[in-house]
Amino acid sequence: MSHALNILKEVFGYPAFRGQQADVIEHLVNGNDCLVLMPTGGGKSLCYQIPALMRKGVAIVVSPLISLMQNQVAALNEVGIDAAVLNSALPVEEAQAVEQKLLAGDYDLLYVAPERLLTRRFLDLIARTQLALFAIDEAHCVSQWGHDFRPEYRQLNVLHARFPDVPRIALTATADDVTRKEIIERLALDDAEIFLSSFDRPNIRYQIVDKVNSKQQLLSFIRAEHLHDAGIVYCLSRKKTEDTAAWLSAHGITALAYHAGMSPHQRALNQEIFLREDNIVMVATIAFGMGIDKPDVRFVAHLDMPKSIEGYYQETGRAGRDGQKANAWMVYGLNDVIQQRRMIEESEAQAQFKQIATKKLEAMLALCETTACRRVYLLDYFGESVTFAACGNCDVCLNPPDSWDATIAVQKALSCVYRTGQQFGAGYLIDVLRGNQTMQVTHWKHDCISTFGIGKDLPVKTWRAIFRQLIALGLLTTDNDGYGALCLTNASRAVLKGRQKVFLRQQREHKKSLQKKTVC
Ligand code: ADP
Numbered sequence: 001m002s003h004a005l006n007i008l009k010e011v012f013g014y015p016a017f018r019g020q021q022a023d024v025i026e027h028l029v030n031g032n033d034c035l036v037l038m039p040t041g042g043g044k045s046l047c048y049q050i051p052a053l054m055r056k057g058v059a060i061v062v063s064p065l066i067s068l069m070q071n072q073v074a075a076l077n078e079v080g081i082d083a084a085v086l087n088s089a090l091p092v093e094e095a096q097a098v099e100q101k102l103l104a105g106d107y108d109l110l111y112v113a114p115e116r117l118l119t120r121r122f123l124d125l126i127a128r129t130q131l132a133l134f135a136i137d138e139a140h141c142v143s144q145w146g147h148d149f150r151p152e153y154r155q156l157n158v159l160h161a162r163f164p165d166v167p168r169i170a171l172t173a174t175a176d177d178v179t180r181k182e183i184i185e186r187l188a189l190d191d192a193e194i195f196l197s198s199f200d201r202p203n204i205r206y207q208i209v210d211k212v213n214s215k216q217q218l219l220s221f222i223r224a225e226h227l228h229d230a231g232i233v234y235c236l237s238r239k240k241t242e243d244t245a246a247w248l249s250a251h252g253i254t255a256l257a258y259h260a261g262m263s264p265h266q267r268a269l270n271q272e273i274f275l276r277e278d279n280i281v282m283v284a285t286i287a288f289g290m291g292i293d294k295p296d297v298r299f300v301a302h303l304d305m306p307k308s309i310e311g312y313y314q315e316t317g318r319a320g321r322d323g324q325k326a327n328a329w330m331v332y333g334l335n336d337v338i339q340q341r342r343m344i345e346e347s348e349a350q351a352q353f354k355q356i357a358t359k360k361l362e363a364m365l366a367l368c369e370t371t372a373c374r375r376v377y378l379l380d381y382f383g384e385s386v387t388f389a390a391c392g393n394c395d396v397c398l399n400p401p402d403s404w405d406a407t408i409a410v411q412k413a414l415s416c417v418y419r420t421g422q423q424f425g426a427g428y429l430i431d432v433l434r435g436n437q438t439m440q441v442t443h444w445k446h447d448c449i450s451t452f453g454i455g456k457d458l459p460v461k462t463w464r465a466i467f468r469q470l471i472a473l474g475l476l477t478t479d480n481d482g483y484g485a486l487c488l489t490n491a492s493r494a495v496l497k498g499r500q501k502v503f504l505r506q507q508r509e510h511k512k513s514l515q516k517k518t519v520c
């Protein structure tokens with residue numbers, strides 16, 4: 001039996017390696033660099049913990065979160081491994097004691113926050129000890145395009161410059177191409193072997209539904225499928241997390257809020273209750289989640305659309321880490337699209353950043369609007385060659401949406417945008433299309449234009465879905481100003497001129513009412 005397998009059994013108490021763990025461990029033990037891309041819950045930690053025990057000296061583990069490090073060290077200590085944390089929260093005397101033990105060679109693993117590691121003092125200190133390896137956890141934190149960006153991570157290439165002979169392992173659960181390239185470049189990992197695991201989480205059922213009344217929809221979803229389950233609900237704003245948690249609580253669901261604006265004490269308390277109890281719904285901003293290792297989270301719900309597929313995948317990935325059935329459920333509507341576009345537009349970032357953010361958002365929109373399997377789309381996005389066309393465990397596979405020839409309705413919508421001067425949002429345009437003589441409409445004399453009332457045949461809900469999909473498809477854009485006014489794009493002209501047909505996803509409600517009509 002190999003030495004690594006022995007350690008896995010004897011020290012960690014597991015019978016066999018998972019996925020690529022054995023290969024990664026062998027590679028690292030032999031002194032080579034590597035980049036490990038593995039989904040959340042895949043078992044990344046053992047990839048460096050076992051080599052840390054097999055190689056001489058101490059393994060230095062860089063991790064962005066204090067709580068994460070403390071949990072890991074506690075777990076290691078429990079199985080009898082000498083590991084410690086060094087971070088800024090530690091009192092000076094304790095930090096000195098850790099440093100002394102480090103110099104004495106007492107540790108197998110030492111976890112450090114990046115800002116600590118980068119100090120001259122610390123680098124000089126580890127230069128005086130034997131180093132087994134460097135592990136850089138959550139390596140996607142080097143990427144300024146992701147929401148976990150940590151500027152200090154970018155300087156971690158000093159490790160390679162200063163200790164070229166010490167092997168490095170970088171690990172992340174974020175696998176898109178841009179991030180991967182950025183990690184390699186920023187951490188100088190050009191010669192590293194890449195270990196890419198499948199990112200499929202077959203036990204997670206993906207569902208994306210039209211937003212009508214999100215709180216009510218959430219409540220119905222929880223009541224129907226997750227009464228007494230632990231779950232996470234993501235919202236964009238701090239206020240919404242609190243409102244939603246209060247609302248759920250008032251309706252008999254035990255819910256807590258979590259966001260960066262709360263006091264550290266309250267945050268820690270809520271997190272602790274969520275981890276300890278087994279039926280808490282945590283309503284949170286994306287500030288919540290990294291490093292939360294709760295295996296039995298049965299659902300992750302999004303009340304607002306994430307700004308990228310990486311975010312969506314990472315957040316939904318917190319469901320079902322125990323491998324049991326779990327739901328990733330999201331409501332999505334026109335305002336999500338407009339709001340996300342506006343956030344990019346209004347941000348003070350450079351043009352290049354905005355461009356990448358827009359691309360990421362477009363991919364996210366396409367996932368929402370796809371009429372093909374969600375899982376296939378997700379895996380394809382992460383560059384995996386998928387061997388199936390339909391997974392059988394997402395809403396599209398289970399209940400395929402119909403598409404309809406919406407060319408005429410789309411022409412009406414686009415022409416209405418044009419005739420009203422490309423200065424209005426979807427709500428106003430729908431008023432004009434449906435012939436509502438509101439004060440605003442009469443003020444602008446849009447009750448006198450040719451598109452006034454030409455869309456009476458379709459309900460407001462359908463028009464909203466049409467506008468949403470037109471934005472997702474790039475046939476309309478909100479890019480030109482920050483206020484949600486819709487403008488035509490180059491692509492929309494072909495449709496307006498009748499040179500191109502447009503097929504849209506049928507709305508469930510619309511589908512139902514159509515069916516009812518045919519029955520009568
Ligand atoms: P990640 O960091 O990739 O999200 P972890 O390293 O935290 O994942 O591992 C997730 C869970 O799987 C942990 O509870 C860990 O103990 C367990 N685990 C990892 N490797 C194995 C294995 N080979 N056999 C059984 N359980 C494992």
Ligand code: ZN
Pocket residue numbers: 373374375376390391392393394395396397398
């Ligand atoms: Zn599917």
